[in-house]
Amino acid sequence: MFYSVALPSFPRFGREKVEVIPWRDFFDEMGSALTTRQKRKLSALLAGVTTAYVLRLEHAEAASGIADRIIRAFDPLIEVAQGVSYPVAFLMICGGFLLIMVGQRSKGLAFLKWAAIGYVGMQFAPAIMQILVSVGKAMVTPRP
Structure with missing residues (x-):
């Protein structure tokens, strides 16, 4: 040894x-x-x-309770970010269609694509973070 x-x-x-x-x-x-x-x-x-x-x-369980409270404290900010993502995506989609109308097809399609990806990403971001938090908790939790 x-x-x-x-x-x-x-x-x-x-x-x-x-x-x-x-x-x-x-x-x-x-x-x-x-x-x-x-x-x-x-x-x-x-x-x-x-x-x-x-x-x-x-103190692992006490720390997880504090972490849950901190995560819940940010829920209003998450809801605001998700709420703002809809009008921003709508404006970008409208701008993409306007670019297609004036003849800049590739730039307009890029606007449409990234607006859709951004909106979907903003809606799934809290779920992705919950998955990451559960993986982190599983790594920290001691096995018997």
Whole structure:
């Protein structure tokens, strides 16, 4: 069993140097590669990481409740953006047809295409975000 320690690297090389220390060196007092100060730092680091992990597990549900409240707070803005997308898409479609009428067919079709894509995208954006949030929650939720 080995434990690796990342050492600071020089910016010009672009890689981190890794020193591999045998696991038994942490527990054997005789011939240890680590000084007493390094062992204290390592044990403090491991204790801090363990504590952070335990606290994260305990407060995962509380954090998701806060996240849900924040998401619900933005619902009026989402509804405004969806409501504005209809008149903007309507004006762009009308402009696209006007461009077709004056002979600029390719530019008019591009206006029509992007107006339709933009409107549909604005209507589906909240559903896409809900999917992404559920995927994020599934990644954070610990498995038994």
